[in-house]
Amino acid sequence: MLLEVKDLRVSYGAIEAVKGISFSVAQDEIVTLVGANGAGKTSILRALSGLADVRGGSILYADRELRGVKPHEIVKRGISHVPEGRLAFLNLSVHENLLLGAYIRNDTKGVEDDLAKVYELFPRLKERARQIAGTLSGGEQQMLVVGRALMSECKLLLLDEPSMGLAPILVAEVFATIERVRRMGTPVLLVEQNANMALSIADRGYVLETGRVTLSGKASDLAQMDEVRAAYLGE
Amino acid sequence: MEHFLQLLIFGVQLGVIYALIAMGYTMVYGIIRLINFAHGDLVMIGAFTAYFAARVPGVGFVPALLAAMLLPAVLSVLIERLAYRPLRGRPRLSVLITAIGVSIFLENLPRVIPFIGPNYRSFPKLIEFREFPLYGSAIVNSIQITNVIASALLLSVMVGIVRFTKSGRAMRAVSFNKDAAALMGIDVDRTISITFFIGAALAGAGGVLYSLTYPMIDILMGVWLGTKAFVAAVLGGIGSLPGAVLGGLLMGIVEVFATALYSELGYGAGFIVLILVLLFRPEGLMGKPTIEKV
Ligand SMILES: Nc1ncnc2c1ncn2[C@@H]1O[C@H](COP(=O)(O)OP(=O)(O)O)[C@@H](O)[C@H]1O
Ligand SMILES: [Mg+2]
Numbered sequence: 001m002l003l004e005v006k007d008l009r010v011s012y013g014a015i016e017a018v019k020g021i022s023f024s025v026a027q028d029e030i031v032t033l034v035g036a037n038g039a040g041k042t043s044i045l046r047a048l049s050g051l052a053d054v055r056g057g058s059i060l061y062a063d064r065e066l067r068g069v070k071p072h073e074i075v076k077r078g079i080s081h082v083p084e085g086r087l088a089f090l091n092l093s094v095h096e097n098l099l100l101g102a103y104i105r106n107d108t109k110g111v112e113d114d115l116a117k118v119y120e121l122f123p124r125l126k127e128r129a130r131q132i133a134g135t136l137s138g139g140e141q142q143m144l145v146v147g148r149a150l151m152s153e154c155k156l157l158l159l160d161e162p163s164m165g166l167a168p169i170l171v172a173e174v175f176a177t178i179e180r181v182r183r184m185g186t187p188v189l190l191v192e193q194n195a196n197m198a199l200s201i202a203d204r205g206y207v208l209e210t211g212r213v214t215l216s217g218k219a220s221d222l223a224q225m226d227e228v229r230a231a232y233l234g235e
Numbered sequence: 236m237e238h239f240l241q242l243l244i245f246g247v248q249l250g251v252i253y254a255l256i257a258m259g260y261t262m263v264y265g266i267i268r269l270i271n272f273a274h275g276d277l278v279m280i281g282a283f284t285a286y287f288a289a290r291v292p293g294v295g296f297v298p299a300l301l302a303a304m305l306l307p308a309v310l311s312v313l314i315e316r317l318a319y320r321p322l323r324g325r326p327r328l329s330v331l332i333t334a335i336g337v338s339i340f341l342e343n344l345p346r347v348i349p350f351i352g353p354n355y356r357s358f359p360k361l362i363e364f365r366e367f368p369l370y371g372s373a374i375v376n377s378i379q380i381t382n383v384i385a386s387a388l389l390l391s392v393m394v395g396i397v398r399f400t401k402s403g404r405a406m407r408a409v410s411f412n413k414d415a416a417a418l419m420g421i422d423v424d425r426t427i428s429i430t431f432f433i434g435a436a437l438a439g440a441g442g443v444l445y446s447l448t449y450p451m452i453d454i455l456m457g458v459w460l461g462t463k464a465f466v467a468a469v470l471g472g473i474g475s476l477p478g479a480v481l482g483g484l485l486m487g488i489v490e491v492f493a494t495a496l497y498s499e500l501g502y503g504a505g506f507i508v509l510i511l512v513l514l515f516r517p518e519g520l521m522g523k524p525t526i527e528k529v
């Protein structure tokens with residue numbers, strides 16, 4: 001397993017948001033964590049990136065413990081995290097945002113090549129390369145943060161609700177990009193409230209409820225289960 | 236006209252010093268949203284560093300200036316690490332009060348150090364004083380030229396770093412959102428340290444240039460100077476680098492003209508301008524209207 005999380009606990013002061021969760025991601029997999037608002041999805045991803053206060057458990061990535069490692073060191077180990085709420089650097093240009101995605105890289109040539117690839121993938125970003133990111137529409141900002149993550153040459157991509165607030169056509173575009181990322185050989189851990197879409201592209205899934213895993217298994221099986229359909233697919 | 240030109244020269248001479256100091260306020264505010272009350276005292280420490288450095292035989296203006304930039308810079312990095320960093324993520328008021336505490340400490344520590352003490356000292360003549368006729372009766376002197384050239388150089392280097400280098404990009408990213416910056420692989424702590432370092436180096440330089448202009452220094456010189464530079468930073472729009480330069484120049488020029496008009500007016504004039512500007516543009520001349528972040 002590339003990522004092996006065991007009995008993870010995350011707290012905010014006295015509030016325990018993640019109450020002992022275990023899951024794993026293998027090479028070449030898309031794994032999704034689905035669950036309602038407040039289930040603890042964002043807290044889990046922030047714990048993986050070293051941003052949340054982990055109170056218990058272990059996070060093994062490529063057989064090394066990530067607990068206690070500083071966020072920027074975790075990025076250097078190959079984990080790229082696209083945070084919730086599409087946090088593009090709105091005070092920087094589109095071009096500078098993409099360069100920040102490659103902040104840890106020193107291969108100038110490779111960065112230029114990847115920049116060209118991202119611009120090819122998202123021509124809209126190329127048109128707006130010199131524009132300040134704050135002037136982009138919500139959909140364009142989402143493309144920007146995904147493109148930025150692609151610049152990092154990561155070995156594992158964490159995505160926190162990439163479909164949030166996007167028009168259906170853009171949602172489809174984002175999910176197509178996620179599948180393309182996996183085809184290029186990068187595993188993805190996808191967090192979504194949009195369980196329907198997430199389960200349709202994932203290999204395996206975990207259903208979360210108030211900080212615990214209630215169901216897990218093959219994504220296609222989960223999508224068929226009555227409990228999941230009732231709770232998350234609005235049926 | 237000649238009189239006007241002469242006053243303008245004095246104003247710019249003072250304004251570039253305010254600009255240098257204002258830059259540090261604005262950079263630190265930009266990156267951690269802290270009004271660093273101890274910043275003015277770094278100006279004083281810079282001036283004293285140059286004062287003592289110049290006693291070493293063979294040390295001229297440039298080495299003294301560099302020493303005066305380096306010591307406050309290192310000190311400022313230490314202050315951030317020891318006093319401000321442990322409070323990161325806590326209520327902003329806690330950090331603000333800590334900054335006031337640090338400032339009081341820095342103003343009083345030299346008082347008890349035997350070779351410094353509370354007395355005024357005359358600052359060495361690091362620049363040979365010469366005057367050059369400019370236009371009619373207006374003249375410009377070697378210190379004024381030094382002030383303008385040195386600050387223009389330092390400010391452009393600094394703005395260049397922030398605008399065009401990888402570290403500068405990291406600073407702007409951290410200033411926008413620390414967590415998002417960390418997720419890019421940016422070492423947030425180190426970036427904040429670099430910001431404090433550069434800001435304090437400019438403050439130290441400001442202290443030297445001010446002391447060349449008014450060659451009496453004492454351990455409280457940073458209090459008023461810091462306050463006025465802070466006003467300049469707010470006037471220009473705190474957080475904005477061009478704003479700090481504009482605010483600094485404006486403060487210097489307004490102060491000199493007001494003093495010429497009526498000598499009691501000098502100190503207050505900058506504040507009057509500040510109030511007028513903030514009435515119409517609360518974000519300052521070049522600041523962006525911001526939404527208060529949680
Ligand atoms: N910064 C925070 N401070 C306090 N409580 C928080 C914080 N962030 C999240 N929580 C709480 O932790 C729980 C899980 O939140 P979160 O991880 O954001 O869930 P999700 O991403 O699934 O919506 C929620 O009850 C939320 O209120
Ligand atoms: Mg969330």
